Amino acid sequence: MKKIGCITYHASHNYGSCLQAYALQEFVKRNFDCSYEIINLRTENQSRLYSLCFDKKGLKNIIKSFLYYRFKKQLVNKYDKFESFINERIDLSPTSFSSFDELNAFKFDYDCCISGSDQIWNTSPADFDWSYYLGFIDNCIKASYAASFGPIDQKWDDSVRIRVASLLKGYDRISVREEGSRDIVKGLLKTEPSVNIDPTMLLSKGEWDKIINKKRYQEGDYIFLYDLKNKKDTYRIVKYISKAVGLPVVVAQENLNTVSSNFIKRFDAGPEDFLNLIKNAKLVISSSFHGSVFPIIFGVPFFAIDGGSDYRINNLLRTLSLEHRSINSEDYAKKIDNAFSVDYTKALIVLSDEKKNSRDFLSAVIHGA
Numbered sequence: 001m002k003k004i005g006c007i008t009y010h011a012s013h014n015y016g017s018c019l020q021a022y023a024l025q026e027f028v029k030r031n032f033d034c035s036y037e038i039i040n041l042r043t044e045n046q047s048r049l050y051s052l053c054f055d056k057k058g059l060k061n062i063i064k065s066f067l068y069y070r071f072k073k074q075l076v077n078k079y080d081k082f083e084s085f086i087n088e089r090i091d092l093s094p095t096s097f098s099s100f101d102e103l104n105a106f107k108f109d110y111d112c113c114i115s116g117s118d119q120i121w122n123t124s125p126a127d128f129d130w131s132y133y134l135g136f137i138d139n140c141i142k143a144s145y146a147a148s149f150g151p152i153d154q155k156w157d158d159s160v161r162i163r164v165a166s167l168l169k170g171y172d173r174i175s176v177r178e179e180g181s182r183d184i185v186k187g188l189l190k191t192e193p194s195v196n197i198d199p200t201m202l203l204s205k206g207e208w209d210k211i212i213n214k215k216r217y218q219e220g221d222y223i224f225l226y227d228l229k230n231k232k233d234t235y236r237i238v239k240y241i242s243k244a245v246g247l248p249v250v251v252a253q254e255n256l257n258t259v260s261s262n263f264i265k266r267f268d269a270g271p272e273d274f275l276n277l278i279k280n281a282k283l284v285i286s287s288s289f290h291g292s293v294f295p296i297i298f299g300v301p302f303f304a305i306d307g308g309s310d311y312r313i314n315n316l317l318r319t320l321s322l323e324h325r326s327i328n329s330e331d332y333a334k335k336i337d338n339a340f341s342v343d344y345t346k347a348l349i350v351l352s353d354e355k356k357n358s359r360d361f362l363s364a365v366i367h368g369a
Helices: 015-031 044-049 059-089 100-105 158-168 179-189 205-209 232-245 271-279 289-298 311-319 332-338 345-367
Strands: 002-007 034-041 092-097 112-115 141-144 223-226 249-251 283-286 302-305
Touching (some): 015 034, 015 271, 015 345, 059 271, 158 179, 223 232, 223 271, 232 332, 289 302, 289 311
Parallel strands (some): 002 034, 002 112, 112 141, 283 302
16 A cells, blocks of 8 residues: 655645645545555744734734734634644644654655645745755655645745755656646746646535534524735725625634624634535635635635636636636626626536546556655
8 A cells, every 4th residue: 555645734724724635635545545644744933823822922912912802712712623623634644843854854654745735835924844845855756736836926036946946856746736836837847737626626515514514603694704815905895795785794714804893703713614604605705715616616606806816716717617706896896796696517517627637647646656
């Protein structure tokens, strides 16, 4: 039996990151005769980034602690739910690591090691680590699956560009998540990588339903807003739509805009609760990639704010013929009439084909190891 290792943002307290790590794990385990584990890398930067503001020092966190204090119980519950998901749903390596040096010193015995999906190759985030480029391992097949560089306007200096190119040359097979990431690899290596769907789309609605509580997490009809960009214009648009369709707005992500709003606040929502909120929403509005993915999986109407200008979301919408679900500050009022009318027939056909392509890619990686 082949032994597969994967490194990705499994421990980020971010809904999309956790769920994509789980999805790739489950898809590989269910489709291939192999063992699979996620390398338990949690750097100090990542642990600090996702710790509660109440536990951190500094003026910024003091201000946050003051603003979020009335939601402290909810936020502690959310933190605990993420930790439970990571430790109970994710198949972690027996040994944990906190740095590249620790990984580099360890003797892994994988037949294949995969850089998982999400923005693992984006060098900008506070919890980025060069370990995600697999430079710590040499004695096995090295591959990526649906990896992303994040925004395509990377401001890399020559030393970073050279380092990224050198590390990518060490891969036996490369798969990226979107065309923009494909173009970066082509520019660096002069070879074209595979483009595959995000791991979350590898699992069916029925497979996701298995980890969702059957009881509704939020009663009544509602709009679910999932926004990570925290732009004031987004909230102006959402309030307008809420009033126009007569539905309250539910939020799970805490920020200055949501905390000060009259939205229904579910800051205690863990990863499974996030799925529950999307599945049972009348409409999902999101500026996030995964906030657009899951409504498609569950067949829920959605709007992607500025989806046409975000190349990751734009690539998703174009691939599935759902470009009309993107809205911006100029056209949102015109699109409200069709807010609840979405035909996913074409999208599901394309998704089925894309899933087969992804299975074929992973099969070549695993069977070639």
